[in-house]
Amino acid sequence: MSQDCIYCAKDERQEKLMIEIGQLRVSTLFLFREQTYRGRCIVALNEHQTEFFHLSQDKQDAYMRDVAQVAKAIEQAFNPGKINYGAFGDTMPHVHFHIVPKYKDGAAWGKMFEMNPAENKQLTDEEYEEMIGKIKQHL
Ligand SMILES: [Zn+2]
Numbered sequence: 373m374s375q376d377c378i379y380c381a382k383d384e385r386q387e388k389l390m391i392e393i394g395q396l397r398v399s400t401l402f403l404f405r406e407q408t409y410r411g412r413c414i415v416a417l418n419e420h421q422t423e424f425f426h427l428s429q430d431k432q433d434a435y436m437r438d439v440a441q442v443a444k445a446i447e448q449a450f451n452p453g454k455i456n457y458g459a460f461g462d463t464m465p466h467v468h469f470h471i472v473p474k475y476k477d478g479a480a481w482g483k484m485f486e487m488n489p490a491e492n493k494q495l496t497d498e499e500y501e502e503m504i505g506k507i508k509q510h511l
Pocket residue numbers: 373374377378379380381419420421465466
């Protein structure tokens with residue numbers, strides 16, 4: 373637990389970047405506010421661990437089930453061409469996966485998704501709520 377970590381501190385820095393959707397087995401699901409990739413989410417482990425392989429086998433299994441559950445919900449809610457998964461954390465070393473739906477003819481199809489696209493596509497509160505509702509329907 374570190375106050376420098378936005379996933380542990382759960383403060384306004386996190387609030388600016390993402391909206392909490394709900395609790396999974398061992399993680400929390402967030403909708404990423406930047407929506408260049410429609411349906412983009414983050415699955416963050418509920419405890420501060422810097423590497424996935426540091427987790428117990430049981431926790432690794434539970435975490436990957438959370439990731440799979442979210443990816444399935446996103447596929448059903450938004451019908452992307454493919455879902456990408458990103459786990460980096462150089463500057464935010466708390467286990468979290470970016471779940472990034474990609475669309476044929478959409479942004480960065482066939483390439484690495486951009487972490488922070490220049491367009492910085494923000495939606496209205498109503499639009500975020502609608503997306504969250506769709507995801508929850510399929511979780
Ligand atoms: Zn943390």
